Amino acid sequence: MTPGSPPAEAAPPEAAGTRRAAALRVRAGRFPWPLVVPALIGLAFLVLPFAGLLVRAPWASLGTRLLLPEVRGALWLSLTTATAATAVSVLLGVPLAWLLARTAFPGRRLVRALVTVPMVIPPVVGGVALLLALGRRGLVGGYLDAWFGVSLPFTPAAVVLAQVFVAMPFLVISVEGALRGADRRYEEAAATLGASRAVVFWRVTLPMVAPGVAAGAVLAWARALGEFGATITFAGNFPGRTQTMPLAVYLAMQESPESAIVLSLVLLAVSLGVLVALRDRWTGAL
Amino acid sequence: MSAGLDARLVVDRGEFRLDAALRARPGEVVALLGPNGAGKSTALRALAGLESLTGGHVRLDGRDVTTAPPERRPVGMVFQDYLLFDHLSALDNVAFGPRCAGAGRAEARAAAARLLERVGLAAFARARPRALSGGQAQRVALARALAVRPRLLLLDEPLAALDVHTRAGVRAELRRHLADLDCATVLVTHDPLDAMVLADRITVVEAGRVVQEGAPGDVAQHPRTGYVARLVGLNLYRGTAHGTRVEVAGAGAEVALPEPRAGEVFVAFPPRAVALYRERPDGSPRNLWRLRTEGVERFGDQVRVHLDGPLPLRADITPAALAELRLDTGTPVWAAVKAAEVRCYPA
Amino acid sequence: MLVAAALAALAGCAPVDGGGAGGADSPGRTLTVFAAASLTGTFEELGERFERDHPGTEVEFGFAGSSQLAAQINEGAPADVFASADARTMDSVAEAGNTAGEPVVFVRNTLEIAVPRGNPAGITGLADLADPGVAVALCAEEVPCGAAAAQALDAAGVRVTPVSLEEDVKAALTKVELGEVDAALVYRTDVLAGDAVEGIPFDEAAGAANDYPIAVLAEAPHPGLARDWVDWVCSADAQRVFRDAGFTAR
Structure with missing residues (x-):
C-alpha cells in the first residue's frame, strides 16, 4: 500500500471485494533482486559512457559535419570494408568452424587456440604481425610484391584484411558452437536420402546453424566496424583510401574532442541502425 | 542372386558385440524385436550405412553394398523422432530425396506431392514440420523415405514417439502402407504388439544375437527365451522330457505333460492357467508345486502374483481370489496347473 | 556497494601519501x-x-x-x-x-628524413619525396610531427602524396623500420632511437622545428x-x- 492510500476500513465495499479476490490470487515469487540489481548496474555501466557522448555532443554542428566529404568518405569506407570483411570471414570462417567442430585431427585443440589469438593480442600488435607477414618485405608479402607486383599495405584491401584478422575469430567461435549444438542425426537422415556430403552441408547443416552464422556475422561486422589498431598499423591512414571512421575519430581527437564526439556518434548511429534493421529481418535468429 | 535383403551384421565394440544374420524378401516386413541395448538400432544403422561393420556383409537384390556410404544405398529410413527438416515444408522434405537423385525442382515436387497424397497428407504439403501432429509427421517421414524408391525400407521404433491414444490408429495406418510396398522392410521395436501387427516375420535379438525367428504367431506360441516369454505372457522353462514328465533344468521341479515327449524341450503355460491354494488341494492335480509369494501387482482386471520356489512362475488370479488367499510377501502357497494347459515343443 | 567501499579505501590512502605536501623538500612524495x-x-x-x-x-x-x-x-x-x-x-x-x-x-626537435637501412630508394633530400615511385609516410597533420612536416614541405615547395598519414611519429618510424615505406619525415631523436633506420637531414628542417x-x-x-x-x-x-x-x- 502506498503511504498516501486510505486505511483499509475506510475503503468502499467494491474495493474490499477486489482486495479479497487479490488475496486468492497465487502470489508471484519474491522479486528477483539478486538478478535484477546486477543486471541494471551492468546496463548502466554500458550505457553511461554513451550518455556522456550524447551530453557533450555539439548538436548544432552535427548536420554540417555529417556533410563534410571526409566524414562521408570515412563512413562509406568503414561500411564497405566492414561488410567485405564480414563476407570474407563467413566464406573462410564457416568451413574453418566446420573443420574444428566436425573432424578429428591431431593438434585440433592447438588450432582452436590459434583461432582465438587475434581476440587476445592487442590489435596494434596484430597490425605489426600482418605487416611482417603480408607487408612489402613480409614472409608472404615479399613474394606477392616480387612475383605479382602486389603490395597490400596502405590499400583498402589491407583495411579489409586487418578487419578480417580481428573479426573472423568471433564468427568461427559462434559457428563452431552452433555446429556442436546441432543434432547430427539430421545430417544422417539427409545421407540416407541420397545427399552427398556437400549437399548435406548446404541443404541441412547450414540451414540448421544459420542462426549461429547470422549471430557470428553480426559480431564480426561490429568488430570490423570498430577496428582501429590493426588497421592503422597495417593499412595506414589516408583519407578516402584507408581512413575508416575509427581512424578519423582518433585523429580528430588530437585536435578537438568535439569533432571526435560527433564522428563517434555518427558511427554509433549508423551501426545501431544497421543492426536494428537486420535484427528485425532475422527475428529469432539472434 | 537372391532378391531382397541378405545381411550378416557384425559390429564389434569391445564390450558389446552384434552378430546377427538378417533376411527379408521383397514385400516382406521383418521386425527386429528385442530389449533396450540388444543391438537392434545398431543393426538398423549398419543396414543404412550409418555404422561401419567389422565383419559380415549387406546385399540388396544381389548387389553388395557392405562398404557403400549411406547416400549410395537404395535404402530409405524412417527415424524414431522422424527428423524432418524444420526449414523445409512437408512437400520439400519429401522432395529432398528425388532432388538429391538429380530430379529437377518441379519434377521432385510432383513426385513428392503424389507420395503425400498417398499417405493422405496432400492438404499439408506446405506445412512446416513443427505444425504437424506426431502421426502426420510420421507419415511425412515415411513418404520422404519412400521418395527415394528404396529397395530396403528401415523403420526405427516407428511408434515410440507417439502417445498412447494415437498409437493404435497410426499403427493400423502404417500397417496398411507397409502392406502396399514391394521393397523389403526391416523395422525395429521393443513393443511386441507393434511387431505382431506390423511384421510378417519377427527376429528376436538379445545381447547382440538372434535368439529366435519366425512368423508372429509362431513366436507368440513358442517363445524360446525368457524375454520373449514375458513379452507374450507365458511361463517358460527348458528341460529334458521323459515320457509325460519334464525335468526342468536348474530347478528341483518337474512339469507333467498331456502326452509323452523325449529329449530337450521347452514347456510353457499361461499365468491364467495357474490356480493358487493356501491348503494343499484335494484330488491332487498332476502339476502341483509348493511356492512362496514374492510380490503382487495389478495386471489389467486381474492380479499378477510372482512366486518363487522350485519352479518360479507368474500366476494371474482375480482380485476376489487374492482377497480370499490373503497373500503377502513370503506367504507360502500351492500352485496347480492342469497338464492339458501345458504346451511342449522341442528346444 | 563493494565499489563504493573500494573507492573509499583509495580516497583514504591519498592524504597519507600527499600529507607532507607543504614543505618543499619533505621526503616520501x-x-x-x-x-x-x-x-x-x-x-x-x-x-x-x-x-x-x-x-x-x-x-x-x-x-x-x-x-x-x-x-x-x-x-x-x-x-x-x-x-x-x-x-x-x-x-x-x-x-x-x-x-x-x-x-x-x-x-x-628538428625533422629528418628516415629511410630504411641502406636507403634502398636512394633518397638524398626533400625533393626526392615528391617522386610518385617513392612510398612516403607522414604524420597526420593533427599531431605535432605532421604539422611540422607540412610546414617543412610547404617551405620547400615540395608536394608529396604520402601512402599514409600516421597517427604518431613512432608509427611512421615503424613503417620505415619494416621497409613498408621508402621514407618518412620524423624527428631526429626518433631516428637516433630507431632500429634499422638512417636519417637524412635537410636544410628546410630548421624552419619547421618543434x-x-x-x-x-x-x-x-x-x-x-x-x-x-x-x-x-x-x-x-x-x-x-x-x-x-x-x-x-x-
Whole structure:
C-alpha cells in the first residue's frame, strides 16, 4: 500500500471485494533482486559512457559535419570494408568452424587456440604481425610484391584484411558452437536420402546453424566496424583510401574532442541502425 | 542372386558385440524385436550405412553394398523422432530425396506431392514440420523415405514417439502402407504388439544375437527365451522330457505333460492357467508345486502374483481370489496347473 | 556497494601519501610528470638523477601522445608537470587555465628524413619525396610531427602524396623500420632511437622545428617540486642529455 492510500476500513465495499479476490490470487515469487540489481548496474555501466557522448555532443554542428566529404568518405569506407570483411570471414570462417567442430585431427585443440589469438593480442600488435607477414618485405608479402607486383599495405584491401584478422575469430567461435549444438542425426537422415556430403552441408547443416552464422556475422561486422589498431598499423591512414571512421575519430581527437564526439556518434548511429534493421529481418535468429 | 535383403551384421565394440544374420524378401516386413541395448538400432544403422561393420556383409537384390556410404544405398529410413527438416515444408522434405537423385525442382515436387497424397497428407504439403501432429509427421517421414524408391525400407521404433491414444490408429495406418510396398522392410521395436501387427516375420535379438525367428504367431506360441516369454505372457522353462514328465533344468521341479515327449524341450503355460491354494488341494492335480509369494501387482482386471520356489512362475488370479488367499510377501502357497494347459515343443 | 567501499579505501590512502605536501623538500612524495612520448628516454634518465638530488622523492611519468595527455589534464588528471611536443597542444592546456604561469620552451626537435637501412630508394633530400615511385609516410597533420612536416614541405615547395598519414611519429618510424615505406619525415631523436633506420637531414628542417614547452600545472599536488623539475630540465646538465639524444638545446 502506498503511504498516501486510505486505511483499509475506510475503503468502499467494491474495493474490499477486489482486495479479497487479490488475496486468492497465487502470489508471484519474491522479486528477483539478486538478478535484477546486477543486471541494471551492468546496463548502466554500458550505457553511461554513451550518455556522456550524447551530453557533450555539439548538436548544432552535427548536420554540417555529417556533410563534410571526409566524414562521408570515412563512413562509406568503414561500411564497405566492414561488410567485405564480414563476407570474407563467413566464406573462410564457416568451413574453418566446420573443420574444428566436425573432424578429428591431431593438434585440433592447438588450432582452436590459434583461432582465438587475434581476440587476445592487442590489435596494434596484430597490425605489426600482418605487416611482417603480408607487408612489402613480409614472409608472404615479399613474394606477392616480387612475383605479382602486389603490395597490400596502405590499400583498402589491407583495411579489409586487418578487419578480417580481428573479426573472423568471433564468427568461427559462434559457428563452431552452433555446429556442436546441432543434432547430427539430421545430417544422417539427409545421407540416407541420397545427399552427398556437400549437399548435406548446404541443404541441412547450414540451414540448421544459420542462426549461429547470422549471430557470428553480426559480431564480426561490429568488430570490423570498430577496428582501429590493426588497421592503422597495417593499412595506414589516408583519407578516402584507408581512413575508416575509427581512424578519423582518433585523429580528430588530437585536435578537438568535439569533432571526435560527433564522428563517434555518427558511427554509433549508423551501426545501431544497421543492426536494428537486420535484427528485425532475422527475428529469432539472434 | 537372391532378391531382397541378405545381411550378416557384425559390429564389434569391445564390450558389446552384434552378430546377427538378417533376411527379408521383397514385400516382406521383418521386425527386429528385442530389449533396450540388444543391438537392434545398431543393426538398423549398419543396414543404412550409418555404422561401419567389422565383419559380415549387406546385399540388396544381389548387389553388395557392405562398404557403400549411406547416400549410395537404395535404402530409405524412417527415424524414431522422424527428423524432418524444420526449414523445409512437408512437400520439400519429401522432395529432398528425388532432388538429391538429380530430379529437377518441379519434377521432385510432383513426385513428392503424389507420395503425400498417398499417405493422405496432400492438404499439408506446405506445412512446416513443427505444425504437424506426431502421426502426420510420421507419415511425412515415411513418404520422404519412400521418395527415394528404396529397395530396403528401415523403420526405427516407428511408434515410440507417439502417445498412447494415437498409437493404435497410426499403427493400423502404417500397417496398411507397409502392406502396399514391394521393397523389403526391416523395422525395429521393443513393443511386441507393434511387431505382431506390423511384421510378417519377427527376429528376436538379445545381447547382440538372434535368439529366435519366425512368423508372429509362431513366436507368440513358442517363445524360446525368457524375454520373449514375458513379452507374450507365458511361463517358460527348458528341460529334458521323459515320457509325460519334464525335468526342468536348474530347478528341483518337474512339469507333467498331456502326452509323452523325449529329449530337450521347452514347456510353457499361461499365468491364467495357474490356480493358487493356501491348503494343499484335494484330488491332487498332476502339476502341483509348493511356492512362496514374492510380490503382487495389478495386471489389467486381474492380479499378477510372482512366486518363487522350485519352479518360479507368474500366476494371474482375480482380485476376489487374492482377497480370499490373503497373500503377502513370503506367504507360502500351492500352485496347480492342469497338464492339458501345458504346451511342449522341442528346444 | 563493494565499489563504493573500494573507492573509499583509495580516497583514504591519498592524504597519507600527499600529507607532507607543504614543505618543499619533505621526503616520501611522488612527482607526477606528463610528457610527450618522444621524451621517454631522456626524461627517464633525468628522473633518476632528480631522485638522487631529492632524497625520498619519486618521479612518476605518464608518457603518451601530447594531445592525449592534454585531454587528460583538461579532464582533471592529477599531474604536476606537463611537457608537450608542440606549442599548440600546450596552448590548449594553458587556455583552459590549467597551467600555473607561462610555459617555457626547454628543447626543440628538428625533422629528418628516415629511410630504411641502406636507403634502398636512394633518397638524398626533400625533393626526392615528391617522386610518385617513392612510398612516403607522414604524420597526420593533427599531431605535432605532421604539422611540422607540412610546414617543412610547404617551405620547400615540395608536394608529396604520402601512402599514409600516421597517427604518431613512432608509427611512421615503424613503417620505415619494416621497409613498408621508402621514407618518412620524423624527428631526429626518433631516428637516433630507431632500429634499422638512417636519417637524412635537410636544410628546410630548421624552419619547421618543434618547440617543446613545459609548464607547472595549476592543480599540481606538489607545486614546489614541480618548479624544481622545470628548473632541472632547463639546466645545462639536462640540456647535455637532450643534445646527446638528438634534440637541439634551447
